[in-house]
Amino acid sequence: MTCIECPKGCRLAVNIENGRVAKVTGNECPKGEKYAIGEVENPTRIFTSTVLGQGLELKMIPVRTDKAIAKSKIFEAMTQIKRIKISKPLNAGDIIIRNFLGLDVNLIATRKME
Numbered sequence: 617m618t619c620i621e622c623p624k625g626c627r628l629a630v631n632i633e634n635g636r637v638a639k640v641t642g643n644e645c646p647k648g649e650k651y652a653i654g655e656v657e658n659p660t661r662i663f664t665s666t667v668l669g670q671g672l673e674l675k676m677i678p679v680r681t682d683k684a685i686a687k688s689k690i691f692e693a694m695t696q697i698k699r700i701k702i703s704k705p706l707n708a709g710d711i712i713i714r715n716f717l718g719l720d721v722n723l724i725a726t727r728k729m730e
């Protein structure tokens with residue numbers, strides 16, 4: 617895999633045993649090993665999507681989580697946000713759902729909405 621922690625983009629060779637990282641080579645700093653372990657053992661992503669707006673300037677309001685969540689939770693997140701309808705004006709960064717999915721992250725608006 618390619619480390620994306622900095623623009624250098626080191627090519628990493630990752631030995632995996634029983635679903636766990638046994639050895640990482642090719643990284644030029646410790647961040648590369650940490651990145652490889654995370655990608656193999658618990659991959660996470662910032663979740664980005666849209667929720668429905670009612671009576672606002674746009675019908676779909678862009679949102680994201682304020683921290684990365686496990687990739688395995690993405691489908692659950694998609695299902696959950698289909699139930700959300702926003703009818704009050706928002707500023708970028710406003711929290712739409714605190715402790716989203718019980719994951720200790722917040723779902724926030726990413727733009728101002730009148």
Ligand code: SF4
Pocket residue numbers: 619620621622623624625626642643644645646647648649
């Ligand atoms: S291993 Fe270190 S130097 Fe290489 S891309 Fe990752 S962060 Fe950058």
